[in-house]
Amino acid sequence: MIKKRKCFVIFGTIILTAVIFIACSAESAETKVINIVRYPEPADYTLIHSANKFPEIKDENFDFDVRSMDLLSEDLINRFDDLMYTTYDSKTKWPENLPEGFEPEKVMEIYKNPGLNIRELHSQGITGKGVGIAIIDQTLLVDHEEYKDRIKLYEENEDAGKYEAQMHGPAVASIAVGKTVGVAPEADLYYIAGDFGTYENNNFEYDFSLLAKNIDRILEVNDDLPDANKIRVISMSIGWSKNQKGYNEITEAVNRAKEAGILVVSSSIEETFGYRFHGLGKYPMADADDFDSYKPGSWWEDNAEKILKNNNGSILLAPMDFRCTAAPNGTNDYVVYSSGGWSWTIPYIAGVYALACQANPDITYDEFWNIALETGKTVMIEGSGGQEYAMEKIINPVGIIERLK
Numbered sequence: 001m002i003k004k005r006k007c008f009v010i011f012g013t014i015i016l017t018a019v020i021f022i023a024c025s026a027e028s029a030e031t032k033v034i035n036i037v038r039y040p041e042p043a044d045y046t047l048i049h050s051a052n053k054f055p056e057i058k059d060e061n062f063d064f065d066v067r068s069m070d071l072l073s074e075d076l077i078n079r080f081d082d083l084m085y086t087t088y089d090s091k092t093k094w095p096e097n098l099p100e101g102f103e104p105e106k107v108m109e110i111y112k113n114p115g116l117n118i119r120e121l122h123s124q125g126i127t128g129k130g131v132g133i134a135i136i137d138q139t140l141l142v143d144h145e146e147y148k149d150r151i152k153l154y155e156e157n158e159d160a161g162k163y164e165a166q167m168h169g170p171a172v173a174s175i176a177v178g179k180t181v182g183v184a185p186e187a188d189l190y191y192i193a194g195d196f197g198t199y200e201n202n203n204f205e206y207d208f209s210l211l212a213k214n215i216d217r218i219l220e221v222n223d224d225l226p227d228a229n230k231i232r233v234i235s236m237s238i239g240w241s242k243n244q245k246g247y248n249e250i251t252e253a254v255n256r257a258k259e260a261g262i263l264v265v266s267s268s269i270e271e272t273f274g275y276r277f278h279g280l281g282k283y284p285m286a287d288a289d290d291f292d293s294y295k296p297g298s299w300w301e302d303n304a305e306k307i308l309k310n311n312n313g314s315i316l317l318a319p320m321d322f323r324c325t326a327a328p329n330g331t332n333d334y335v336v337y338s339s340g341g342w343s344w345t346i347p348y349i350a351g352v353y354a355l356a357c358q359a360n361p362d363i364t365y366d367e368f369w370n371i372a373l374e375t376g377k378t379v380m381i382e383g384s385g386g387q388e389y390a391m392e393k394i395i396n397p398v399g400i401i402e403r404l405k
Contacts, residue, residue, distance in 0.1 A: 034190075034221065036154045039142045041164045043328040044068075045091070054079065062087040063338045068329060071095055084284040090333035107285065111324035111336050112181045114348070115288030117398045121355060126401055128177070128184025128354035132231035134218045134262075135347065136194045136211060137172050141165035146178035146326040153190040153221060157210060160193035165328040168343065169193065171335070172237055174326035176347040176354075181325055181334075183351025183397075184358075190221060190231055196238060197245075208246030211236070212253035219260055231262060232357045233365075235350035237343035239267025263365035265350045267342050275369050276311070279320030279345040280394065284338075288319070291377045291394055297321055298339040305383040308391055316372055317394045318345045318352075352397050360404040368400070375399030 045068035052070040059065045063085040070093045076083065080099035094104055113119065121127075132152070139160050142151060169191075179185045194214045197206040215234065222231040234257060240250055254264045254272045269275045279297040286293035296304030297320045308315070320340040327335040337344070356368050376393025383389045 033151070034153045036142060036151065037156055038154070038161065040139050042141055042330055042333075043165050043167065045089070045329050054082075058085065059087075061339075066092050067327075067335060068092060085338045087335070087337050087339075089327045089335040090330060101285075108324050108334055108336055110285060110288075111322055112334070113288045114175070114181060114183050114351075115282075115319050116291070116395065117289045118183055118352075119289075121397055121401055122185065124401075126355050126359055128187030128351065128358055130186075130188075130229055131184065131354040131357045132188045132190055132222070132225065132229060132233075133176050133184065133350055133354050134190040134192070134222075134231050134234040135169075135172055135176060135350075136192045136214045136218075136234065136236045138166035138168040139163045139193045140169035140173060140191055141326070141328050141331065144170055144174070144326045144331050146170070146174040146181060147189055148331075149179070150177045150185075150187065150189040151191060152188045154193070155191075155217070156193040157195040157214070159195045159198075167328050167335075168237070170326035170328045171323075171337070172235060172343065172347040175323065175344055176235060176351045178326060181323075183348055184354040187351070187354045188229065188231075190218060192217060206240070206244050206246070208240045208244060208250035210246065211238070211240075212246060212249040215250075215253040215257055215264070219256060219262075222260065222262070228361075233263045233265060233350045233353045235347045236264065236266040237346045241268075261364070263350075263353055263368070265346045265353075267346070273365070273369075275316070276314055277316045277318060277342075277345060277349060278307070279340065279342055280317050281321040281339075282319070284322060288322075291379055291396075294319070294379060294391070294394060295381060296391065297341075299341065304381070304391070305389050308381075309389050311392075313373065313376070313378075313390075313392050315393070316349070316369070316376065317391065318348045320345045320348075349395070352395060352400065355397060356400055356404060359401050363404065371400055371403050372396075375403055 049069050054074050055064050064082050065087045067089045068091040072093050072095055074095050077097055083102045142154050174181050177184055177187045177189045192214045195210045257264050280294045281297040282294050324334050324336045327333040353368055356363055373393050375396045377396050378390050378392040380388045381391045
């Protein structure tokens with residue numbers, strides 16, 4: 001009897017060990033890197049910004065753009081207001097005397113906060129772990145410290161493979177999954193550097209059939225992923241219209257993603273999913289976790305009252321301006337963008353959806369969007385004639401996760 005008991009104990013131990021080994025092996029297989037085709041070289045902005053002189057007027061896209069400039073000989077003591085709207089990076093060299101209240105490194109750290117109490121969720125273990133986010137964008141600085149440990153796939157289309165790292169890719173990747181600036185810092189990243197068109201006689205023409213092929217590649221990769229680690233969202237900071245080449249192909253590809261249960265966040269999401277969103281501005285240096293710090297985004301602020309008064313709370317608002325992201329010109333470098341566009345809002349929404357998928361793996365994209373609107377916050381903004389209007393609905397990540405518990 002004792003011998004039998006010993007045999008059962010030994011046999012049970014062997015079985016338990018085997019189960020643990022299989023489980024560990026399965027976990028390792030789930031998180032493996034599938035393919036990284038190349039490690040693009042960092043960009044060199046010193047070739048672009050060689051004037052080394054603080055601009056006198058704002059740039060249309062980047063306000064006062066001094067990325068990688070040598071400003072050591074500049075007198076900026078009376079340029080405080082302009083400095084609050086400056087785009088700069090880790091390689092920008094500043095003069096010793098700067099206006100009181102502007103400390104470039106301190107500002108950079110403040111703007112690294114993804115905001116809206118996202119870090120509170122991180123402290124609770126809601127980090128997007130086990131959820132896949134796919135991004136189709138420009139050439140990526142693959143080994144940037146913000147996301148290099150999250151990349152499971154990096155592939156390139158033909159033309160994208162010719163370039164050094166571009167500014168757009170590191171920004172959107174770090175907003176989505178960056179370890180310090182990102183919304184979902186433990187989500188898995190599947191990235192394709194895509195071609196969005198072709199050049200003929202020095203003229204660029206969009207061709208969204210190329211983007212459609214990238215979506216299909218992501219769906220192909222997703223088919224082979226374990227059920228517990230599927231790609232749940234594709235982030236594409238671009239939109240398309242019926243008169244553009246490849247419109248039918250991209251529409252059909254997005255529909256295939258929808259059928260696979262994948263949310264595709266793009267500038268065309270109103271057409272493809274029936275959802276509406278807009279990008280939030282913010283007061284310079286204001287607390288990113290305080291909803292009252294936000295206002296309509298810089299590029300649509302003048303029309304915000306008209307837009308928001310007629311939306312009946314159907315527009316989801318997410319951060320856009322005053323962000324610090326991974327920079328393309330150094331694996332440990334960062335860049336502050338004083339103003340942004342939907343390009344920054346799209347990966348933010350994708351990241352929040354990844355958090356929701358971790359909290360409730362059974363959630364659908366329709367359920368998520370409805371909950372996001374229902375739990376969204378409202379801030380009153382002073383409009384024309386001193387009358388206030390409601391800026392709503394600001395995405396409330398903590399409220400979304402609490403609803404899902």
